Amino acid sequence: METANNDIQSTNLEKDFANATSYHGFGQFYKPQTTHYRRYFWMLLTVVATSACILQSSRIVIAAFQYPTKITSKVRYSNSSVFPAVTICNSNYLDKTKMDPDILAVVNSVFSNYNRSALDLVNLGLTPEIIAARFGQHADYGFFARAFGFKLKDIILECTYHNFNCLNSFTEVVEPNFGLCYQFNAGILQRGGNGNGGNNSSFHRQVGRGPSFGLQLVLDAEQYKYSTLDFFYRYQAGFIIAIHDQFETSSMTINEISVGVGRYTSISLHQTLIEKYLKPRWGECDDQELAFYRKYTREACKQEKESLYVMNLCKCRFKEVSESTVNYTICTTFDTITCVIPQLDLASRNYRISNSCKIACARKLFPKTISSSSIGTLAYGNILNKRLDLSTKLAYMQGLGLLPSSYTVQDYIRDNIVQLDVFFSDLAHTTVQQEQDITPEEVLSNIGGQLGLFIGVSMLTVCEIVFYIFDKMQYWPQRRNRDNRQTTPVDFEMKKSKVNNNANTIGVMGYGAET
Known part of the structure; x- marks a missing residue:
């Protein structure tokens, strides 16, 4: 009797849940006057809709774990813009007029044989004592650049x-x-450096559009002073220009703009502010603190790793690097010219070092439009000569034997002079942000949409299912107790006694028949 009541209560629980729940389809299972075929149809339809909901929801979750992103950009206008840093390098590394024959022989021997060992250099007559006597005890990379540069x-x-x-x-x-x-x-x-500390008000600003509000330069390449050493020689005559943010390295090898002699070059700029790139897992940017540089950029990271690599290879440290960072003694002049400078050149081509640094999470870019034309030496040459007194410089170089006596001012302009304008074409700037394409809120919203579309489930429906399971669990202990009572030892003995009594009765009946 008790078992029957439990079964009836359990069945009523299913009916009550099916009739009351907002889970679409269940109400059709126990609907009065519903045929078996219609009931099976609704069961099948509910299973299909639930399966489709699970499939679509799983796709939403899988798509979210692909960590997709989107790029948003806006154009903003202002009355002025901070002008970028402009780095200018002569195409040729060395000024040969600053090196006497002895120095030229030393430099030529070292950098023509930079892949040789120190023993080979000693055989060339370049002992540490000779090099120290010529250049000093601790001449670094910057010493040679400043001593022999333009x-x-x-x-x-x-x-x-x-x-x-x-x-x-x-x-x-x-x-x-x-x-x-x-x-x-x-x-x-660099950390600990001197100079402009970084307040934007201390930098030059451009307050109008066009070249008259920007930077205007007249440059002299002096290519008659170019060194012919293979290690430093470049085939172009002119200048290498890089335009970049004040707090980023110039990245000359990446951002270089070659400006040829005898030409007027116009570089028109637009400003793009990358305000936010995302870190892993959503993105690939980095903003780690560097030991040598104030601000993280990919090129600063690369240069720092190249320096650390070379210092570990040469077993000495640069003068600007503290001993707590690299536990080596300061590089001697012999170390610098026989190991540091050549290995820095090789390290700059090491793709493993370059690829180990990620892009910065925020940076400033300057997309460029470059145009160029020849300088009018015939018409403009006399005007430029009067303004800059090129004829005096020409006569002086001819007196030193660096230029032939037949060389004219027009020849000098054609072979050495560069006119350069750098300016903002407009004061608007573009801001760029990388954002998550799918946020956790959107994932929850999309899954909720699938639940509502296919099976009409909401958070309240989930609560209904939870309470149904809770009520259902209340009957499980009663059912287990009922099953246990059916197999107790007392019941077993009663059944055994009943079987024996039946057997005795059958035996007596059989004996009477035989009698």
Whole structure:
């Protein structure tokens, strides 16, 4: 009797749930006057709809774990823009007029045989004592660049910014593989460095559109002073230009713009601010703190790793690197010219070092439009000569034997002079952000949409199912107790006694029949 009541209550529980739940389809299972065929049809339809819901929801979850992203961009307008840093390097590393024959022989021997060992250099007569006597005990990479590079007053003949003289706005920088360079509107890159601390108000700003509001330069390549050493020689005559943010390295090998002699070159800029790139897992950016540089950029990371690689290889440290960072003694001049400079050149081509650094999460870019034309030496040459007094410089170089006596001012302009304009074409800038394409809220919303579309399930329906399972579990202990009572030892003995009594009765009946 008790078992029957439990079964009836359990059946009523299913009916009550099916009739009351908002889970679509279940109500059709126990609907009055429903035929078996219709009931089976609704069962099949509910199973198919539930399966489709599970399939679509799983696709939504899988898509979310692909970590998709989207790029949003906006154009914003302003009355002025901070002008970028402009780094200018002569195409040739060394000024041969700054090296006497002895120095030229030493440099030529070292850098023509830079892949040889120290023993080979000793056989060439280049002992550490000889090198130290010539260059000093601790001459570093920057020492050679400054000692033998082209000087600012010689190569930048004229500089105007917004029609004001700007020759005092340049800073010396030493660029790997490019030697001594000069940077306009520079900030501080390295930790502990001196210079412009980074307040945007201290940088030059462009307040109008076009070249008259930007940077205007007249440069002299002085290619008659170019060294012919293979290690430093480049085939072009002119300048290498890089335009970049004040707090980023110039990345000359990546951002270089070649400006040829005898030409006027116009570089029109637009500003793009990458405000946010995402870190893994959604993105590939990094903003780790660097030991040598104030701000993380991919090129700064690359240069730092190249420096650490070379210092570990040469077993010495650069003068600007603290002993706590690299536990080596300061590189001697012999170390610098026999190991550091050649290995820095090789490290810059090591793709493993380059690929180990990720892009920065925020940075400033300057897309460029470059146009160029020849300088009119016939008409414009006399005007330029009067303005810059090129004839005096020409006569001086002819007196030193660096230029032939037949060389004219027009020849000098054609072979050495560069006119360069760098400016913003407009003061608008584009902001770029990388964002998550699918957020956790969207995943929940999309799954909720699938539940509502296929089976009409909401969060309240989930609560209904939970309570149904809870009520259902209340009958499971009663059913287990009922099953246990059916197999107790007392019941077993009663059944056994009943069987024996039946057997005795059958035996008596049989005996009476025989009698």
